[in-house]
Amino acid sequence: MKKGWLFSGLASLLIAAGTGGASWYVMERVPQEMDGAPLLAAAPASKAAAAKTQSQKQEQAPKNATLKEIINETQKKVVMIQLEDGSLGSGFLYNEKGDIITNAHVVEGARKVKVKTADARTLDGEVIGAGTDTDVAVVRVPELAGETPLNMAEKEGEVGDEVLALGSPLGLQNTVTTGIISGTGRDLTIDPYVYSNLYQISAPIAPGNSGGPLVDAKTGSVLGINSAKVTEENSIGFSIPVAEMIDTARGWSKNPGADLPELVSTEGTDAGDYGWSAADDAEYLVTAYYNSLSAKDYVTAYSFLGSSWQAGTDYNGFRDGYLNTGDILVNSISSEQNGDEIKVVLHITAEEFKQSGTVYTDYKLTYRVGYENGMLKIISGKGEKLS
Known part of the structure; x- marks a missing residue:
């Protein structure tokens, strides 16, 4: 059986950094099929434990939970997002309406997407809000309505905080990598997106992690969205903090479709068209x-x-x-x-x-x-x- 990789080729959205010859990339969504060896690697973890059905909901990881318990509970709310053209990204459940937060570049050019949950359900999702210069989007999945979402962090992360980066690359859904917040207040512009007050993280991330959550390793609360990276011998990742995007996401959830950019509608509801x-x-x-x-x-x-x-x-x-x-x-x-x-x-x-x-x-x-x-x-x- 043919397996997909975690990795993509170089992202198309690129600008040169000012020093050291580094290149900055939006964490491009992963094409379904690729030739040759992977270019960029995130340390893979085992495929994650699966989410409950609506009748078997479970609360967040308990207070003073172990790292394994936090990972297990968090992974249940992380999804893989796929467009009709086969490209992939990640997202996570953030409210009880069935709304998924992801990056705008993950769903660029689409109104309808497929969402694959951790328990192997393939569900229909609709983009209800997406930024044109802010790399944030919300996808509504009606069948996830009523499920317990991830907790959003109430305070900002600090340098030295231990974090988990979760995503759903093809073939290794719910990959987990660990690291720390190694910097704060980073600003980037990667046309057409403007990123402000980013977390710089040491947790390895790859293009398939686009839109996945950055999670506090001690509490399981979401600190941000994994969105961009700089490619050098040692890659550095960047995440959009919750404080920078949560009000926008909530606005889209309250008024779905009221502030959508011009997007190309994708039709087709057959899961077979999406490569799974x-x-x-x-x-x-x-x-x-x-x-x-x-x-x-x-x-x-x-x-x-x-x-x-x-x-x-x-x-x-x-x-x-x-x-x-x-x-x-x-x-x-x-x-x-x-x-x-x-x-x-x-x-x-x-x-x-x-x-x-x-x-x-x-x-x-x-x-x-x-x-x-x-x-x-x-x-x-x-x-x-x-x-």
């Missing part, structure tokens, strides 16, 4: 299932199971079966589609806590994945311990 295959989604869902288990988010993991599996295993019994399991590493994964169902085969290494101590055991798992009421679910599975 059911097999890709099935692999992602199974990987997300195991990352949920690693994060001890048993509610999310259980929600991935089909109705027949849940009928034979109640939640308490399911959870109890994993209480002595720690981190689970997915070593490899492949899939094969047969009609409406997909067979997913993966090899994992599980950390297991036994009376004799901690052991690491390799398993081969085979799952049947299919749709129930329009939602992708793990229908059944079997596994074997490898010697």
Whole structure:
């Protein structure tokens, strides 16, 4: 199965910096298909644990949460945005109306987009506001209305604050990188956008991170939107602070479509036109299932199971079966589609806590994945311990 990369070629929006020969780039949305090796790399993390359905909402990470818990909860509200031409960007849920904040350059030239959630739902989105000189946009996704959004930071970040940069590049949705705020008050102009009072960050970001959130690593609150970078031997990223864009975003949410620039409307609602295959989604869902288990988010993991599996295993019994399991590493994964169902085969290494101590055991798992009421679910599975 062909996989996409995290990375794009050089962005088309460029100006020369005043010193050192550095070049400044808007974090261009990623084309779906690319030839050759990647040019710019963000340190990839495992595909993230998935979001709840509307009937299974969960609050933000608890106070004094661990880093893993903060990442797990935050990733559920980060989405991949794709245009009809196949280009990709990121966004995050910021209110209970189902509104997604992203960069204006991610949705440039579009009214209608596809939004892929962390639990592999592909939903219709509509651009309800976008800046012409401010690189911020809002996409409304009616099916996300009522879901708990990410918290917006109440105070500005400071130099030295530990941060997470999240995004949804093709093939590695919900990639996470870590770093610090390494500077504040940075101003850039990258035609046609003017950026003011930016955060400078050390967390690696790549073009697929466009529109994704910059998150406080201690609280899980959104500090800004990852938007631009300077390309040198050591890349430096920049994020638009929440304070610089939240009033604009709220204005668009209150009066959707009242302040839209001239955009080219894109038609077509077939998810197949947007480059996501059911097999890709099935692999992602199974990987997300195991990352949920690693994060001890048993509610999310259980929600991935089909109705027949849940009928034979109640939640308490399911959870109890994993209480002595720690981190689970997915070593490899492949899939094969047969009609409406997909067979997913993966090899994992599980950390297991036994009376004799901690052991690491390799398993081969085979799952049947299919749709129930329009939602992708793990229908059944079997596994074997490898010697």
